[in-house]
Amino acid sequence: MAGYDLVVNSSTVSCTQGLCVIDYCQNCLNVSACSSCISGFTLSTDQTNCTSKCPSTLNISNCLFCNTTNCLQCQSNYILTSNTCILPCASIQQCTSCYTSSLCSSCSEGYTPSADHKSCMMVCLVDGCLSCTSPTALDCLTCNNGYSEYIDSNGMKKCAANCAEGQVNTGLGTVNCQNCDASISFCMTCSYSSTYEVIAQSCQEGYFVSGNICTKCSTALANCFKCTTSITC
Numbered sequence: 001m002a003g004y005d006l007v008v009n010s011s012t013v014s015c016t017q018g019l020c021v022i023d024y025c026q027n028c029l030n031v032s033a034c035s036s037c038i039s040g041f042t043l044s045t046d047q048t049n050c051t052s053k054c055p056s057t058l059n060i061s062n063c064l065f066c067n068t069t070n071c072l073q074c075q076s077n078y079i080l081t082s083n084t085c086i087l088p089c090a091s092i093q094q095c096t097s098c099y100t101s102s103l104c105s106s107c108s109e110g111y112t113p114s115a116d117h118k119s120c121m122m123v124c125l126v127d128g129c130l131s132c133t134s135p136t137a138l139d140c141l142t143c144n145n146g147y148s149e150y151i152d153s154n155g156m157k158k159c160a161a162n163c164a165e166g167q168v169n170t171g172l173g174t175v176n177c178q179n180c181d182a183s184i185s186f187c188m189t190c191s192y193s194s195t196y197e198v199i200a201q202s203c204q205e206g207y208f209v210s211g212n213i214c215t216k217c218s219t220a221l222a223n224c225f226k227c228t229t230s231i232t233c
Helices: none
Strands: 004-008 013-017 025-030 033-037 041-043 050-052 063-066 071-074 079-081 084-086 095-100 103-107 111-113 120-122 129-132 140-143 147-151 157-161 167-169 177-179 187-192 198-203 207-210 213-216
Touching (some): 071 079, 198 213
Antiparallel strands (some): 004 013, 111 120, 129 140, 167 177
């Protein structure tokens, strides 16, 4: 009989109503044909699918099932948010395509996926810059690892590659690593100020920072390798 499947077991033979694989079908004719759809859906003329009765006046793209005013369910791969059907990755700002609902694969122009693909980050014009105010900004907010921030002659925050220990970058817009002790005798570590001056931070053994120079510890401090003043070891 149409619409029924033959079931045979060890003692009986019977017929059970067949199940079709058509979404939103309420009654099946056979595995590939439907006789009626659930409420809110209309059966196609060839009886092979059930389509939503969403009115054209509702105008909600990718809505699968709705009432007269709201979308109730979106098509596959879309999620319902504020009566709108959106791709899951649309929740990630500036994301244009995604791997999953929480992982972005590509971003809009001027942005790039973060290392964990959970957000879109601006592609900054400033070399070595991790984050900036806009894709066209010439002022950096945060520098990448391995870079240090400095202020250029126009008052803009830039990023310069870190120099080796015992060196300081004195370049403006370029990397110019100089040994600390080349500017300050017996200086071990130093920094470069916004007024373009090398500042001593620590001195070699037997010396201490005094003002902006390295001063020798007093000879009265026998066996002193590190002093805080000329007379204090």
